[in-house]
Amino acid sequence: MDLRDQRNAxxxxxxxxSTAGAVTALFLWASSDRTHRHLGGGFEGEGTDYGAVLTELPLVALxxxxxxAFVTTLVAVLLGRASDRHG
Structure with missing residues (x-):
């Protein structure tokens, strides 16, 4: 396996x-007690805070x-440096 194939992998x-991380983060956010308090809280929607969804949801997904992605980039850089020294 050459360097290009290794980088593609x-x-x-x-x-x-990144996809798995975003889905996992969204699932954990949606199942937390804090989110249930903001979204499902009171009688007939009383106490529902949709501002929490609008601000937290994009940040959690990001x-x-x-x-x-950051960790994978770091690994790719380290693999590139290791292959440059040995190749």
Whole structure:
């Protein structure tokens, strides 16, 4: 496996990890007690805070996708440096 194939595999893995991270973060956010308090709280929707959804949901999805992407980029850089030293 040459360097280009190795980088393509790492890049593909990074996309998969970012998608899984975003989905996992959204699932954990949606199932938390804090979110249930904001969205389902009171009688006939009393106490429902949709502002929490509008502000938190995009940030949770972004953080869930960005963290695995950052780690994968770091691994790709380290693999590139390691292969440059040995190749």
């Amino acid at each position: 790492v890049t593909c893995g990074g996309c998969v990890l 953080a869930g996708a960005a963290l695995p």
